[in-house]
Amino acid sequence: MKLLTHNLLSSHVRGVGPRGFPLRLQATEVRINPVEFNPDFVARMIPKVEWAALLEAADTVPKGPIEGYEHDEKFLRQMHHVLLEVDVLEGTLQCPESGRLFPISRGIPNMLLSDEETET
Amino acid sequence: MSDVQEATNQLLDVNLDENWRSIQVTGSDPRSESEHLQVTVGATVPTGFEQTAADEVREKLGSSCKISKDRGKIYFDISVESLAQVHCLRSVDNLFVVVKQFKDYQFKETKEEVLKDFEELAGKLPWSDPLKVWKINTSFKKKKTKRKKMNQSSGKEKIDNGQGDKTDEKDDKKGFTNNTLDSHILDYYENPAIREEISTLVGDDLASCKDEKDESSKEETHPEVLKFRVTCNRAGEKHCFSSNEAARDFGGAVQDHFKWKADMTNFDVEVLLNIHDNEIVVGIALTEESLHRRNITHFGPTTLRSTLAYGMLRLCAPQPTDIIVDPMCGTGAIPIEGATEWSNCYHIAGDNNPLAVNRAANNISSLLTKSQIKEGKVSWGLPIDAVQWDICNLPLRTGSVDIIVTDMPFGKRMGSKKRNWNLYPACLQEMSRVCRPGTGRAALLTQDKKCFTKALSGMGHVWRKNKIRKELLGDAKNEDG
Numbered sequence: 014m015k016l017l018t019h020n021l022l023s024s025h026v027r028g029v030g031p032r033g034f035p036l037r038l039q040a041t042e043v044r045i046n047p048v049e050f051n052p053d054f055v056a057r058m059i060p061k062v063e064w065a066a067l068l069e070a071a072d073t074v075p076k077g078p079i080e081g082y083e084h085d086e087k088f089l090r091q092m093h094h095v096l097l098e099v100d101v102l103e104g105t106l107q108c109p110e111s112g113r114l115f116p117i118s119r120g121i122p123n124m125l126l127s128d129e130e131t132e133t
Numbered sequence: 134m135s136d137v138q139e140a141t142n143q144l145l146d147v148n149l150d151e152n153w154r155s156i157q158v159t160g161s162d163p164r165s166e167s168e169h170l171q172v173t174v175g176a177t178v179p180t181g182f183e184q185t186a187a188d189e190v191r192e193k194l195g196s197s198c199k200i201s202k203d204r205g206k207i208y209f210d211i212s213v214e215s216l217a218q219v220h221c222l223r224s225v226d227n228l229f230v231v232v233k234q235f236k237d238y239q240f241k242e243t244k245e246e247v248l249k250d251f252e253e254l255a256g257k258l259p260w261s262d263p264l265k266v267w268k269i270n271t272s273f274k275k276k277k278t279k280r281k282k283m284n285q286s287s288g289k290e291k292i293d294n295g296q297g298d299k300t301d302e303k304d305d306k307k308g309f310t311n312n313t314l315d316s317h318i319l320d321y322y323e324n325p326a327i328r329e330e331i332s333t334l335v336g337d338d339l340a341s342c343k344d345e346k347d348e349s350s351k352e353e354t355h356p357e358v359l360k361f362r363v364t365c366n367r368a369g370e371k372h373c374f375s376s377n378e379a380a381r382d383f384g385g386a387v388q389d390h391f392k393w394k395a396d397m398t399n400f401d402v403e404v405l406l407n408i409h410d411n412e413i414v415v416g417i418a419l420t421e422e423s424l425h426r427r428n429i430t431h432f433g434p435t436t437l438r439s440t441l442a443y444g445m446l447r448l449c450a451p452q453p454t455d456i457i458v459d460p461m462c463g464t465g466a467i468p469i470e471g472a473t474e475w476s477n478c479y480h481i482a483g484d485n486n487p488l489a490v491n492r493a494a495n496n497i498s499s500l501l502t503k504s505q506i507k508e509g510k511v512s513w514g515l516p517i518d519a520v521q522w523d524i525c526n527l528p529l530r531t532g533s534v535d536i537i538v539t540d541m542p543f544g545k546r547m548g549s550k551k552r553n554w555n556l557y558p559a560c561l562q563e564m565s566r567v568c569r570p571g572t573g574r575a576a577l578l579t580q581d582k583k584c585f586t587k588a589l590s591g592m593g594h595v596w597r598k599n600k601i602r603k604e605l606l607g608d609a610k611n612e613d614g
Contacts, residue, residue, distance in 0.1 A: 017479060018518040023530045034530055046514035054477050057454040121490055123521040124528040
């Protein structure tokens with residue numbers, strides 16, 4: 014699971030709503046996958062990213078996009094690495110509101126809820 | 134019929150014969166002739182996606198297309214040098230070079246006369262240029278036959294190719310050797326420049342009993358005895374003959390003319406006789422098996438054709454950094470096609486079935502391996518991820534997704550009609566929630582038209598139907614809203 018995906022995932026436990034974001038990430042196994050650097054892609058993606066969630070998930074992230082980031086290659090490369098190259102293979106995602114844990118195994122997060130959890 | 138279809142139908146007054154005549158007037162120097170040869174290529178595409186395919190041809194080859202009345206076929210002119218690029222097209226299933234087209238063929242009254250005409254036709258057609266193209270095309274593949282035999286592994290799952298096939302009479306006895314569908318063939322169709330691990334059916338027997346020296350010296354002498362077959366597709370109500378009969382008699386005449394050997398399964402040349410009402414196109418196949426399985430090495434019970442996946446994605450006009458999600462991805466055909474072709478977008482493949490997600494992840498890994506071969510050095514990852522989730526309860530932030538493209542459960546091969554009744558409204562609800570308001574868009578493929586229409590009508594305030602394309606892909610409907 015890439016961190017860009019984590020940035021989009023939100024807990025859908027009943028009643029939790031928008032408070033289900035962001036999921037707390039605990040990674041036990043991580044792999045770095047080189048991905049071709051596309052500065053344009055990263056630059057345009059930055060405004061779409063929920064920065065607070067990213068900060069929580071990765072500790073090497075600057076506090077926020079710096080001014081003129083579109084042309085700052087060092088910054089863009091750093092963000093590229095964090096968003097696309099870090100791959101969580103094993104770990105858990107936790108709903109911040111309900112505490113429910115979702116496992117990540119072989120790089121795939123399992124977000125399925127049980128039948129009771131999805132009942133109204 | 135949509136506007137697009139109407140407009141393209143008006144382009145059908147094409148006289149390919151004119152193009153043909155001008156080619157035959159060119160100079161007689163054999164080498165320069167084959168280098169600057171202009172030919173008409175025909176391509177089969179998923180029905181309903183003729184325009185998307187034409188767009189891709191214009192974008193990648195610079196040629197404009199004519200769309201045939203015979204659904205699912207487009208025609209365009211290229212110079213032979215572009216042949217390699219033609220094979221890289223992602224919206225086409227099969228390619229052939231046109232030998233001759235008859236816009237308005239006059240069939241005689243009785244079957245005997247019609248068949249006799251076909252026999253006589255064989256000897257009168259302008260075969261030589263198309264055969265040159267066929268030869269050049271084959272030479273792409275011959276250079277890569279080194280490891281052909283080792284790539285034929287056993288134990289591959291059988292392919293269910295029932296989706297999207299035409300319902301008209303089709304005489305197709307292709308020996309569909311499904312067990313060679315490993316990534317090596319698929320590589321070829323993505324990039325003919327790859328020399329190494331290709332396996333091919335063309336001329337396998339022939340190539341194996343000659344060594345490469347023989348092949349080059351034989352070019353000057355009379356061509357080796359080729360094996361061929363004729364495939365006839367016939368559609369129309371007023372024909373007094375069957376496609377079998379046409380194939381048989383036309384084939385017999387072709388055999389007499391060229392002294393080739395007829396072989397239904399191990400052929401070098403596949404001659405196509407496509408008859409659609411009064412339009413007849415004679416062609417020579419350039420692909421011996423469909424391009425459409427190209428990205429999927431691990432099949433599941435309901436894998437979507439890559440060409441269809443490409444067409445659906447293209448319909449949504451992905452913009453750079455769009456987040457593109459397939460919430461019922463199955464084996465991941467759509468996100469994988471997306472990540473390969475639109476690598477400046479981010480793709481997420483999701484499914485509730487752990488088997489499906491695993492298959493999708495495996496297919497993604499296979500893709501990474503292919504990239505590794507291509508580049509030769511670093512294996513680049515792709516902007517694609519897989520998640521296990523429930524479509525009716527998507528664990529995605531509201532309004533975070535730009536494009537949803539998916540193949541909805543048909544209720545025949547997967548799921549059931551009854552389940553669809555409950556599933557569809559819930560799906561649409563969730564999909565609309567996660568889609569970005571204003572610019573979010575979806576392309577959904579479904580067979581269960583009734584259920585889908587009902588579910589959609591309940592959401593009129595949410596989805597704006599920009600284009601409803603009721604395309605018949607076999608029995609499937611496609612909506613773009």
